[in-house]
Amino acid sequence: MSARTTQPAATLRGRWLLLARAAWVALTAIVVGFQVAGVPYAYAHVINTSMFDRLTPEQLRAFENLGLTSEFYAAYTVAVPVVTMLVFTAIATVIFWRRSEDRMALFGAFMLVVFGGAALTSETPQALAGAHPTLLFPVRLLDYLGQVSFCIFFYVFPNGRFVPRWTRWLAVAVALLWLPDIFFPGSSLDLLSGPLFLGILGSLVVAQVYRYRWVSDPVERQQTKWVVFGVAVALVGFATLLILGGFVLSPKSMGPLANMVGETFVYGFITLIPLSIGAAILRSGLYEIDIIINRALVYGSLTAMLALIYVGGVIGMQAAFRAITGQGSTLAVVASTLAIAALFNPLRRGVQAFVDRRFYRRKYDARKTLEAFSAKLRDETDLDALSDDLVGVVRETMQPAHVSLWLRPETARKRGRA
Numbered sequence: 222m223s224a225r226t227t228q229p230a231a232t233l234r235g236r237w238l239l240l241a242r243a244a245w246v247a248l249t250a251i252v253v254g255f256q257v258a259g260v261p262y263a264y265a266h267v268i269n270t271s272m273f274d275r276l277t278p279e280q281l282r283a284f285e286n287l288g289l290t291s292e293f294y295a296a297y298t299v300a301v302p303v304v305t306m307l308v309f310t311a312i313a314t315v316i317f318w319r320r321s322e323d324r325m326a327l328f329g330a331f332m333l334v335v336f337g338g339a340a341l342t343s344e345t346p347q348a349l350a351g352a353h354p355t356l357l358f359p360v361r362l363l364d365y366l367g368q369v370s371f372c373i374f375f376y377v378f379p380n381g382r383f384v385p386r387w388t389r390w391l392a393v394a395v396a397l398l399w400l401p402d403i404f405f406p407g408s409s410l411d412l413l414s415g416p417l418f419l420g421i422l423g424s425l426v427v428a429q430v431y432r433y434r435w436v437s438d439p440v441e442r443q444q445t446k447w448v449v450f451g452v453a454v455a456l457v458g459f460a461t462l463l464i465l466g467g468f469v470l471s472p473k474s475m476g477p478l479a480n481m482v483g484e485t486f487v488y489g490f491i492t493l494i495p496l497s498i499g500a501a502i503l504r505s506g507l508y509e510i511d512i513i514i515n516r517a518l519v520y521g522s523l524t525a526m527l528a529l530i531y532v533g534g535v536i537g538m539q540a541a542f543r544a545i546t547g548q549g550s551t552l553a554v555v556a557s558t559l560a561i562a563a564l565f566n567p568l569r570r571g572v573q574a575f576v577d578r579r580f581y582r583r584k585y586d587a588r589k590t591l592e593a594f595s596a597k598l599r600d601e602t603d604l605d606a607l608s609d610d611l612v613g614v615v616r617e618t619m620q621p622a623h624v625s626l627w628l629r630p631e632t633a634r635k636r637g638r639a
Contacts, residue, residue: 231324231381242321245331249310252338252363255356256306259349260299266348267295287478294477298484302342305488309337312499319503325381326502332370333495340367341491365403369396375425379444379501384432391424444501451497458490530564 233241268291313333320326339346343364350357372395376388383389398417401410413421433445462483 232322233324233327234322238322241327245317245321245327248331249334252334253310255346255349255360256303256338256342259345260303262348262352263299263345264295267298294481297481299345301484301488302345305492306338306342308492309333309495312495316499316502325377325379328381329374329498329502332374333498335363335367336371337495339363340371361403365399368399368403372421372425376428378448379441384428384436388424388428395421447497447501451493455490455493459487462486530560
């Protein structure tokens with residue numbers, strides 16, 4: 222039904238490799254050039270459309286008390302996406318430098334440049350195009366290439382082929398849908414919003430899951446884990462910020478400071494995407510991703526549980542103190558802190574065991590089997606029984622196609638004389 226990808230990665234050689242390298246260098250220079258040239262225009266746009274005129278005197282005073290000014294706010298707002306663009310470009314450059322002969326790696330470097338430098342951080346080149354209308358078409362074209370290449374990347378990663386085959390038709394649909402969205406925004410043809418956009422994102426996930434389950438070899442599965450892990454953490458972080466933005470860091474209550482904090486975290490999470498793609502393509506420390514995912518699941522869950530326990534403990538104990546004494550008490554905070562310290566290790570062990578059983582069942586069972594064998598090894602004196610146990614442990618933990626145990630004749634004779 223499905224063929225394993227045992228073929229070597231497609232490579233470029235000779236004239237085609239030189240042309241591809243020259244095109245990538247030229248494209249990168251254009252993208253970075255548009256970003257750098259657009260910085261003064263983006264800065265002026267933020268200054269002219271600043272939210273400071275809409276702030277209350279208390280909000281403005283709180284912002285100024287931190288030693289911040291509207292000029293600093295404008296510079297910071299422009300600098301964050303530019304720094305993000307530099308991260309994308311730097312990782313793309315490393316991939317290009319080390320793996321440019323690999324078509325998939327070269328396409329990944331191309332995607333990181335146009336998506337990170339033209340689509341994701343499009344405000345800066347768009348400000349440049351607003352001042353120089355002749356640049357509007359190339360700016361939008363780069364934005365279009367970035368959006369489309371990002372989707373296609375997840376249809377073909379990691380071996381460069383569309384899997385499942387019907388994803389090639391999705392790639393065509395994506396290319397067509399992005400045309401009015403980029404070049405004719407707001408028109409009746411602009412359909413890429415709401416459920417349709419979520420459907421496209423869902424197709425990227427489906428394609429990667431299908432490839433992982435039915436097509437990829439072990440190395441490609443590790444590559445997929447790297448990329449999916451980076452994207453998943455970025456999306457979870459972004460969703461968390463949206464939730465916090467509605468209740469804690471509301472711009473209506475904190476003004477420009479909330480925007481600065483939110484923008485920093487949003488782009489910080491986004492930079493995990495190129496980092497994970499770079500690790501997957503370059504295959505450096507590839508198999509460490511299992512450890513990273515395990516630790517992220519354990520300590521992410523542990524942090525959330527401890528936070529809920531802490532907040533719930535403080536709120537509950539404060540309510541109890543008010544009911545008894547009519548006023549709050551700092552004892553609630555102290556008691557909740559001590560409870561968190563006492564619960565940390567037991568909760569961590571419990572969460573670790575749950576994650577191992579639920580997501581790493583095979584490794585969890587193998588570890589338990591080895592622990593049981595080690596305990597039995599200390600008491601077992603029958604060599605035949607021990608040999609059978611050893612074969613059984615190897616078969617259960619490593620699951621080889623065939624396993625047998627061979628003893629040297631000298632060992633057998635010694636056993637007979639003993």
